[in-house]
Amino acid sequence: MNRHRSLLLAALLPFVAALSGDAGTEADYPRVFRTFMPDSGPSAFAVELTPSLALCYDPLRGGVGEVWTGSVDLSPTLRAKINEPAKVDGKPFYVPTLVHPLRLGDPSAELEHRFKGYRYEAGAVVFEFTLRGHPVSETLRADEGGRGLVRELAFPEGGGPAFLRVEKPAAAEVRVEGGAEVEPGLWRFPDGGKATVRILPKTPAAP
């Protein structure tokens, strides 16, 4: 690395730190960064719900991806001409393997999934998308203890029952409310209903 590039990086470092390494205050959260995330489709989201709880939200994979205790390091995305994905800075406790686990009407039919944006609410971020043209929202917030993720899905009326495949990885406890488990791992929710999925790390997070 030549001297000029070193100086440039040194000059930019405080700014990069402000974007990714600075924990900020509780009032600064949640915060959402659209960027390249590991093992995701292009242009996913890094979501920091609190200074110590973060996740990847990937519209192209179908929503919540990896969840971890920690934060996001965006600096690999901002360094140079050719960059690398953001880094998970912490300990993952939920790493889903399924793609598009949410369906409407028929649990086996993959529907056109279109991302519509997101908005900030007090202590939460709300992602919006459509399934076969029907609007669905997913509110993400930290649980009361600040260690786990709470997903609140709101389904449209007229779209038929909603089906969500829920994985239960070894490192996380996953609880589902608002529907019925119709087969192992497959939950059914009524037309126009709501679902709450709580994902908590099984082991206490490192301080």
Added chain:
Amino acid sequence: MTRFFSILLALSAVSLRADHTYEIEEIPLPEGMVPEISGVAFTPQGSLVVVNRPGEVWLTSDPAKGAKGPWRRFAFGLHEPLGVLALSESEIFVTQRPELTRLLDTDADGIADRYETINDDWCVTDNWHEFTFGLRRDREGNFLLATGLPDVAGPISTRHPRVPLSEEKVHREAKPSPGLYEGWVLRVAPDGRMTPVASGFRTAAGLGLSPEGELFVTDQQGDYIATSTLVHVQPGRFYGHPASLKWREDYAGPLDLETLAARRSPEAVALPHGSLGGSPGEPVWDTTGGKFGPFEGQVFIGDFTKLISRVFLEKVAGEFQGAAFPFIRDAIGLEAIQANRGSDNLTIPAGRDGLKHFRDVPPRSGTPLRPGNMRMAFAPDGSLYVGQTTRGWGQGDGLQRLVWSGRTPVEIETMQLTARGFRLVFTTAMDRARLADAKTWRVSRFRYLYLPSGSPRVDESPVEIRDLRIDEGERRVELDLAGLEPGFIYEVELEALRSADGRPVENPLAFYTLNRLLDGRGFTGPLSAPLRPVEETREGVPDPESGRRLYATFCATCHQPDGSGGGLPGAPQLAAANFRRRGPDGPLAKPDEALLKIIAEGAEGKPMPPFGGVLKPGQIRDVLAYLRAAFGEDDAPLDR
């Protein structure tokens, strides 16, 4: 005593300023803002809005106060926004990599709380070179944006694309279009529906709308795009880079070069590589009503190099064409050009050719223009704000503005086509004796070819002036030229010319892109072959010293000055060849013919780009001669 010197210094500064017809001012940015400015706009009420590469949107209602002004961060977390359009301080649109987004402040706290996806019908991968450019809005409220092509010098992920990717090649393109509508200009209606408008773009980094509502984009030099361009975008047309053609509904399979050439629409104005930069950004029209000087209605184009160009457009036989001129260029210094090590990304040959194509006009004092001039916007006060970002390609980021001093610059104001040549109008009365002196004028012409590798200048020749008529007032000159022919770029140089009051022409250089004559006749010769053989340099004998300078300019950034190659800056997984490596697998073990081909056309599947579009064949042989001389097998083994 100290006060005396302070006053002296201030008077000197005033004196320096008085010499400039345009002053460059630094706009200090607020603490905490990353200065990689990638979008500049003004709200209808006059507030300045800037976006930066890390994805923030900042606002100030009083830009003149600089960093002390009432800046606030309106939004953050966007994915490399490269365009911004502000309807108000609470409703702002941006282009991000994957989508067009509306940012809304719904609770009136001054901060965006809704990030709405207006459209994402095109498809990106995570390749580093897949930019989404914009943003403009036409009279009907449609949004206009452009998508760039990825670069095989970096990985192209196939994970979870929004629609299936296509790896099919339309021709021999080095830059592919795997994602839907990559390499297109797109229109998004107010209701969010997207319509693909035109194809054939390589890196259409800047879009602009003329006062009459005509859409123009710039495209950047490289494969198939022999030199950077200003293109008048018309629905359904194809502008040269073949990769994007596969997304047309009528695409039926790969095409040959002849078919591509026949389908290609020419640019309105060519921006000759080196002389007028290398990577143009946003075109903006001077609609300031004279607040920015005597160029009302003309186009200003920032460039990645330390340059802002000016373009005069006219309609000839129903199509736009016109002339391009340098406007503001930083006085980087001829010595710096000679010693260019690539850090300024000038992408021009050092040495003799560098001097020819990169003059220091005008020599400037005061605040220098930075590189990375990709985004510009006129402020309500008539000053031109210039956003700069250089990440990975050079050094220098920030926000500057150009302010007209009120003093008329001595410039070629317009260059129009006539039946037998050109009509040049100057901004002020010129020295009649010099105008009438044939030695004042140097007129020449050249072409570029339509080739996968790009093209250097070909068919270069001086042009004889048959007649020269000067109107009363000494502002207007009619040049009659011998053999005025379409298909050429006509270059006019006027270094010895002076105004009637003795001032030199600030930018005594003009390039007119002559696509059509007044009667509508266009070029009918071969588009991909020269009319006469490319001249060999120095009687065909390769010159290692010329090669050394070229190596320093183009090759050393990746291959290192000592030839040791290694990981590319920012992408260590991609390695440039190590010329010091010996043995049968060493890069220089290949025969000359193979190495010349690699330099000209690039290395398939490797990060080595083609240089055939920048360097002439003789220059490529010079580079090889230097490689052999400096790192060749004749010496003792270096590294294994």
